[in-house]
Amino acid sequence: MEEKRTPAPAGKELVKMTGIMKEFPGVKALDDVRFNLYSGEVLALLGENGAGKSTLMKILSGVYQRDDGEILLFGKPVKEWDANKAKDAGVAIIHQELNMCTHLSVAENIFLGRELVKKERLDNDRMNEETREILNKLNIDIDPKAQVSDLAISKQQMVEIAKALSQNARVLIMDEPTSALTSKEIDDLFKIIHQLKADGIGIVYISHRLEELQHIVDRVIIMRDGHFITEMPYDINKMDEIIANMVGHEIKEKFPHVACKKGKKILEVKNLNAGPLVRNVNLELYEGEIVGIAGLMGAGRTETTRAIFGIDPKESGQIFIDGNEVIIHSPADSIRAGLVLAPEDRKKDGLCTRLSISDNIALPNLDMLSSGPLGTVNRKKEKEMVDQSVQSLKIKLPNAQVDAGSLSGGNQQKIVVAKWLARESRVVIFDEPTRGIDVAAKVEIYNLMNQLKQSGIGVMFVSSEMPEVLGMSDRILVMCDGRITGEFMAGEATQDQILTKATQFEKK
Ligand SMILES: Nc1ncnc2c1ncn2[C@@H]1O[C@H](COP(=O)(O)OP(=O)(O)OP(=O)(O)O)[C@@H](O)[C@H]1O
Numbered sequence: 121m122e123e124k125r126t127p128a129p130a131g132k133e134l135v136k137m138t139g140i141m142k143e144f145p146g147v148k149a150l151d152d153v154r155f156n157l158y159s160g161e162v163l164a165l166l167g168e169n170g171a172g173k174s175t176l177m178k179i180l181s182g183v184y185q186r187d188d189g190e191i192l193l194f195g196k197p198v199k200e201w202d203a204n205k206a207k208d209a210g211v212a213i214i215h216q217e218l219n220m221c222t223h224l225s226v227a228e229n230i231f232l233g234r235e236l237v238k239k240e241r242l243d244n245d246r247m248n249e250e251t252r253e254i255l256n257k258l259n260i261d262i263d264p265k266a267q268v269s270d271l272a273i274s275k276q277q278m279v280e281i282a283k284a285l286s287q288n289a290r291v292l293i294m295d296e297p298t299s300a301l302t303s304k305e306i307d308d309l310f311k312i313i314h315q316l317k318a319d320g321i322g323i324v325y326i327s328h329r330l331e332e333l334q335h336i337v338d339r340v341i342i343m344r345d346g347h348f349i350t351e352m353p354y355d356i357n358k359m360d361e362i363i364a365n366m367v368g369h370e371i372k373e374k375f376p377h378v379a380c381k382k383g384k385k386i387l388e389v390k391n392l393n394a395g396p397l398v399r400n401v402n403l404e405l406y407e408g409e410i411v412g413i414a415g416l417m418g419a420g421r422t423e424t425t426r427a428i429f430g431i432d433p434k435e436s437g438q439i440f441i442d443g444n445e446v447i448i449h450s451p452a453d454s455i456r457a458g459l460v461l462a463p464e465d466r467k468k469d470g471l472c473t474r475l476s477i478s479d480n481i482a483l484p485n486l487d488m489l490s491s492g493p494l495g496t497v498n499r500k501k502e503k504e505m506v507d508q509s510v511q512s513l514k515i516k517l518p519n520a521q522v523d524a525g526s527l528s529g530g531n532q533q534k535i536v537v538a539k540w541l542a543r544e545s546r547v548v549i550f551d552e553p554t555r556g557i558d559v560a561a562k563v564e565i566y567n568l569m570n571q572l573k574q575s576g577i578g579v580m581f582v583s584s585e586m587p588e589v590l591g592m593s594d595r596i597l598v599m600c601d602g603r604i605t606g607e608f609m610a611g612e613a614t615q616d617q618i619l620t621k622a623t624q625f626e627k628k
Pocket residue numbers: 144145147148149167168169170171172173174175176216516526527528529530531556558
């Protein structure tokens with residue numbers, strides 16, 4: 121990320137939206153919102169979870185219809201509008217949640233709906249060839265013929281980006297494009313963004329990783345609760361002001377670390393082996409501490425949490441909780457033993473998106489909510505549990521009966537955490553607890569981790585965000601290639617030291 125920033129050309133106004141209104145059942149998602157975008161600029165659209173960013177961009181790209189308001193695209197009013205018309209007009213969007221036909225190949229996905237034909241047949245050779253060119257330009261090594269379901273999430277995300285780029289858009293919307301990328305891929309993406317900018321394309325960039333804005337962003341538009349709040353040129357020295365506008369108040373401490381006395385050993389993992397990415401892992405977790413696990417993508421951090429929690433089979437190893445060995449063959453064993461996990465991929469592993477919020481929170485806790493010979497669920501108790509979780513995490517929702525999948529990304533993540541709050545667990549493991557979560561909600565999650573720690577629960581978390589690992593851990597473990605390669609006390613570790621350990625086995 122060392123390359124120089126190209127100054128944004130004084131561009132034409134590509135998009136102008138005014139008075140945009142959008143209501144969903146029970147939620148006013150957008151209320152009199154305005155927005156504009158110039159050619160050759162990177163505009164950060166910022167706001168808390170549920171502010172309406174994705175909804176506004178879905179309206180611009182024709183995915184949703186607006187209830188009211190005007191859109192001017194390249195100076196012309198937009199009347200009848202849908203996703204195909206938007207695409208044809210030069211508006212491309214990379215959606216926050218991956219939108220891929222996973223049973224098709226990379227090339228088939230990229231050319232979906234605009235397949236190349238030769239003599240009334242699909243011209244697969246040319247589509248594969250053109251896909252290869254696009255991928256080469258992006259510096260990504262993916263076989264155009266590979267089936268998308270066989271690719272890692274980060275690679276799927278790169279395909280999604282390639283797909284948008286291949287449409288030769290003049291307006292490119294990126295909704296959380298980096299949330300699943302490795303740092304190397306993020307660097308590559310930023311290089312591409314600089315190129316596109318120089319070509320005069322207008323780019324809307326949505327991200328909760330505020331520290332990355334400095335590398336690409338020229339201007340910011342801030343939304344809150346469905347309203348336009350303000351607009352200003354990006355300036356790294358104004359981050360506090362930007363954040364205050366996003367959340368409506370100042371955030372004094374982004375990493376509210378609290379010191380606790382280290383108590384008894386709660387968790388011990390001995391010589392754990394499970395596949396190539398969990399090799400002889402030994403770790404301990406004490407009362408009163410938060411242990412952060414750092415490492416690059418693919419280091420085996422998620423695999424380690426999965427093996428401990430009993431999702432993946434263990435080849436060997438022992439787990440002790442409060443000094444007693446526990447046998448964990450399944451997540452159910454683990455939950456019974458008092459060890460719970462908030463997984464990384466919330467949509468796939470963390471939530472039943474088609475069930476209500478209430479059901480999602482109640483589901484792993486039915487043992488506590490049901491009674492009698494038939495195991496009838498006590499609805500009153502269920503409601504109390506749900507209300508309390510929703511309140512303590514300040515989850516923004518119309519009511520607890522709506523589908524979990526209809527919430528904004530960050531609020532979904534909070535539900536994943538919320539369902540474990542009701543249980544009296546001994547150990548809580550979080551895998552990327554703040555991915556896609558806004559700056560204020562991050563602080564809420566950190567406070568929650570502190571609360572758990574102060575109540576004597578062992579807290580461990582995996583994170584790819586270095587400031588978070590450094591800011592919230594009491595002790596830091598570093599993984600590389602399935603092994604634990606480093607251990608630091610918080611306050612003694614630097615980013616460089618951690619990175620050195622995280623790349624220990626990589627050849628220069
Ligand atoms: N399809 C839908 N049905 C019902 N409500 C929706 C739908 N899509 C969005 N909403 C609601 O509209 C509001 C704005 O959501 P939106 O997804 O635009 O927020 P966001 O700013 O993108 O948040 P995040 O940063 O979490 O992605 C939220 O209250 C959300 O629950």
